[in-house]
Amino acid sequence: MKKVAIYRNQLFKLSETFIVNQALAIKDFDVEFMGREAVNPVPSTSLRVSTSSTGHVSKIYQALTMSPRALLRTTKENPPDIVHAHFSVDGLYALRYAKKLGIPLFTTLHGYDVTTSRNNLLLSKSPSWVNYALFQKQLKHGGQLFLCVSDYIRQKAIEAKYPESKTLTHRIGIDTDVFRAIHNNKTERIILHVGRLVEKKGTEILIDAISMIKHRLNGYQLHIIGDGPLRNFLDAKIRILGLSEHIKILGELPHHCVIDKLKGSSIVVVPSVQAKSGDCEGLPTIIMEAAAFSLPVIGTYHSGIPEAIIDEKTGYLVKERDVVSLAHRIAHLIESESLQATLGAAGRKLMETEFNLKTQTARLEKMYEAFL
Incomplete structure (x- = not known):
């Protein structure tokens, strides 16, 4: 061979x-x-x-x-x-x-x-x-x-x-046989964000969006998995904005732990942006993993992301650095679990056919x- x-x-x-x-x-x-x-x-x-x-x-x-x-x-x-x-x-x-x-x-x-x-x-x-x-x-x-x-x-x-x-x-x-939704597996109200804590991941923008809707979260928390050079800055920002009860930075985790967290989440957010250096995403794997688990994903019109998220069909897309639109889309999904299920199912089908x-x-x- x-x-x-x-x-x-x-x-x-x-x-x-x-x-x-x-x-x-x-x-x-x-x-x-x-x-x-x-x-x-x-x-x-x-x-x-x-x-x-x-x-x-x-x-x-x-x-x-x-x-x-x-x-x-x-x-x-x-x-x-x-x-x-x-x-x-x-x-x-x-x-x-x-x-x-x-x-x-x-x-x-x-x-x-x-x-x-x-x-x-x-x-x-x-x-x-x-x-x-x-x-x-x-x-x-x-x-x-x-x-x-x-x-x-x-x-x-x-x-x-x-x-x-x-x-x-x-x-x-993505292996759609391995990544398959388990019914009634959501144990917590979690908005999940996964990525190295660097500018292009848009984590700071996501924190600002959560700050805008903190009184509408209805028990949902944002969990951030990742580490990197912006960790201390983001920790400080969360404290200053009074968001410690709404946002948890969990640090870098082994992949199996990320998957366990993903299975129990409700929404995944990937608010990527072009960094000042020009650095861009390719196509973040977390989008495919989340969609394969029938989770709705909110992303940005950035790099290859619109190739894996169909706006208003499998999730939502917003402009880069648009905090207001990002906050609005998160709040919209929080308020409708039936919409979460509908978008998630369509995302799963897209993964099966194209990814x-x-x-x-x-x-x-x-x-x-x-x-x-």
């Missing part, structure tokens, strides 16, 4: 379960994860993993030089037939490995990697981001195929001078085969 290497510099981040889920859905190829280091435990005993870092010094050396030598040594006895990197920054590192082996490189583009400005990449102080800012032309020329998680991200990739002939939209999708992980992964495998 042919073998595909799933490449990420830092493997198994808690916010990137979509990478593992896609890999586990691959049926006709052996799969091995490869990268510089695993930053969390391997999420499944069935996964094979090869990392190139043997210590702090080697990790820094590889980050600075993009050298594939350590990974080539690690995989010498059983090299892959194709490499599939996630995020263009990582694709640049995987390119040298793939070139040494003379095998194709696929790269999935997720969002920030084609929307963050070159200046912000250079000022990031991250060796991998700086390398990408300086040498991205190598990836654009040398990569065989660039898979974009939404039509919006494909357009942004083309604007960033990725060859149009090498780019196509390919949604990762089915098994169907999307089967298409991916056919693309692998075409290049081999």
